Amino acid sequence: MTLSNDTLSELPADVARPGYDRAALTPGIVHIGCGNFHRAHQAVYLDDLFNLGEGHDWALMGAGVRPGDAKMRDAVLAQDGLYSVIELDPAAKSARVIGSMVGFAEVASGNAPLIAAMSQPSVRIVSLTVTEGGYYIDPKTGTFSPTHPDIQADAANPDHPETAFGAIIAALKARRASGVPPFTVMCCDNVPHNGHVTRDAVCGLAELSDPELSAWIKTNVAFPNSMVDRITPATGPRERALAQSFGIEDAAPVTCEPFRQWVMEDNFPAGRPALEKVGVTFTDAVDRFETMKIRILNGGHAIIAYAAGLRDIEYAHEAMADDQIRAYLDKIETTEILPIVPPVPDTDLNDYKQLILSRFSNPEVADTIRRLCHDGSNRQPKFIITSISDCLAQGRDCTGLILESALWCRYCYGTSETGAEIAPNDPNWDRLVAQSKLAKERPAAWLEMSEIYGDLAENAEVVAKFTALLNDVWARGSHSVIADYLTG
Incomplete structure (x- = not known):
């Protein structure tokens, strides 16, 4: 009624x-x-x-x-x-x-x-x-x-x-x-x-x-x-x-x-x-809880989103059911994100990570990958790029996070890896598509969006790693590149 x-x-x-x-x-x-x-x-x-x-x-x-x-x-x-x-x-x-x-x-x-x-x-x-x-x-x-x-x-x-x-x-x-x-x-x-x-x-x-x-x-x-x-x-x-x-x-x-x-x-x-x-x-200590959530949960959403979007996966729980995508998320969270998150009162970060994996896997929620991919131009600087910067400042490896950025770039080309069209999915979609097309020929062009990446384009190590990963994604596909990351 x-x-x-x-x-x-x-x-x-x-x-x-x-x-x-x-x-x-x-x-x-x-x-x-x-x-x-x-x-x-x-x-x-x-x-x-x-x-x-x-x-x-x-x-x-x-x-x-x-x-x-x-x-x-x-x-x-x-x-x-x-x-x-x-x-x-x-x-x-x-x-x-x-x-x-x-x-x-x-x-x-x-x-x-x-x-x-x-x-x-x-x-x-x-x-x-x-x-x-x-x-x-x-x-x-x-x-x-x-x-x-x-x-x-x-x-x-x-x-x-x-x-x-x-x-x-x-x-x-x-x-x-x-x-x-x-x-x-x-x-x-x-x-x-x-x-x-x-x-x-x-x-x-x-x-x-x-x-x-x-x-x-x-x-x-x-x-x-x-x-x-x-x-x-x-x-x-x-x-x-x-x-x-x-x-x-x-x-x-x-x-x-x-x-x-x-x-x-x-x-x-x-x-x-x-x-x-x-x-x-x-x-x-709100800032501690906030950092934990933004880096582990929101960053985690971004990690699964573009990998899944390139494979035409529709829902978050379906992405989590993909053994490779789940392992990709788990490895980045464990080795690249958790070590840079400050301690949170009365909270075990590993337990929190496991809670996030469980929440993402809930089939009843039916959270769409498209929603998770939306508005990357505003979300990436807060959820991913800050973690990259912190890893660099602490001398930690951030290959998985840079790979996530390469997958976002590939997603913004506007087609999935099956050739299916990706409908506009960002307030700045036209700009992102144009930049992604430039980056297919010259990957560093993607990092030169300083309004998103700040000064990361000036970091030779980041540029070299991003260039290699994006070229590899185009040449061999995301599945093979993620598999290489998982095997070290």
């Missing part, structure tokens, strides 16, 4: 539902970017807390800044803010309806409805999931880019901003003018040092039009760092059919693995929900 407040009591008995009075919830958090990850992660933790009878003044007000966000708004509001989350445990799937979202700001040019929502005194946290590439980072410097056209446009029109950061600045300005304390800005994106990165984006943009306001934000607004983790595939016909199999007619279902993790700095001057009661870890 179609989800709504009126039909909650009529759902099948095996579908969990909110055990609290949703009418008693009031929004304390505005969340920008209500995609699948947020709705399977932060919103679920809040739903768990509300089910304990606590934190009912911390409900979510959804928001977005892109025209496409309006589709999610329409879908969720038509269901009274409800949607289903299906956990894909290989032993037994389970479904629950999440009730922690109580509204969704209108998506409009200039973001006036969003600014008004964030200006409400009851809102004490503004959180974001705007993707890894949404923070206007200059890849050459690794810092905020004030020259990006979106940023320049908001700087010229600060009262009618089009970016999330411009809207945050406008809301903070309005709150200061009316004597309302500032909210905490909580990034939930998979970005290294995400709180610092978000602070740089907000303050850097404010500096362009109002330096005094920028200084006030730096002094008065908290930007806690966090690490978030849950594998959440895109929603398509399969996922909607799964919801229907539980007796739920849902326009916006989410599927996800059973595992989830959230680690945060406890830096919330305006208050926060008691999320430690539902499994969130508050610690001063």
Whole structure:
């Protein structure tokens, strides 16, 4: 049956539902970017807390800044803010309806409805999931880019901003003018040092039009760092059919693995929900957890992605069922990544690696290789190239990581090894394809994309190794080259 407040009591008995009075919830958090990850992660933790009878003044007000966000708004509001989350445990799937979202700001040019929502005194946290590439980072410097056209446009029109950061600045300005304390800005994106990165984006943009306001934000607004983790595939016909199999007619279902993790700095001057009661870890060592996750999990996804993509493998669990790809991942993780990851409190890195291998192998998740290959131009510098640089700095071998980079280059040529066309799969796809074609004749051309590789093109050892590996991939195919790597 179609989800709504009126039909909650009529759902099948095996579908969990909110055990609290949703009418008693009031929004304390505005969340920008209500995609699948947020709705399977932060919103679920809040739903768990509300089910304990606590934190009912911390409900979510959804928001977005892109025209496409309006589709999610329409879908969720038509269901009274409800949607289903299906956990894909290989032993037994389970479904629950999440009730922690109580509204969704209108998506409009200039973001006036969003600014008004964030200006409400009851809102004490503004959180974001705007993707890894949404923070206007200059890849050459690794810092905020004030020259990006979106940023320049908001700087010229600060009262009618089009970016999330411009809207945050406008809301903070309005709150200061009316004597309302500032909210905490909580990034939930998979970005290294995400709180610092978000602070740089907000303050850097404010500096362009109002330096005094920028200084006030730096002094008065908290930007806690966090690490978030849950594998959440895109929603398509399969996922909607799964919801229907539980007796739920849902326009916006989410599927996800059973595992989830959230680690945060406890830096919330305006208050926060008691999320430690539902499994969130508050610690001063967020950076250690973050490095572990980005290098081992996200780096691991990249390692299997391009090897599998070149072989026309569709799903991550199918890649893990390929003995060679699994061994390739295991060797790089064990010999090249784990040795450079700093110790993490109360965590054994080898155990964590085994957990990652198990999570990748879950056949129920059906995470697509295409999703894992997407947006390499933004993900590679964070997930792979940092590990290459650390290995080089420590005098460690990084042949497997450089081979991963060669496989990404080959993937970006636009055809798999069977000759099948690879549809555009990156915001910078045309540039990557053109560079890959240059690299087929002169491999060093790939490393000369300094916005991705920094100064690695100046390292003769890296250039020589990459050249040999890419030439070998073209000459003999990825299977033979990976086999050579595995035998040493």
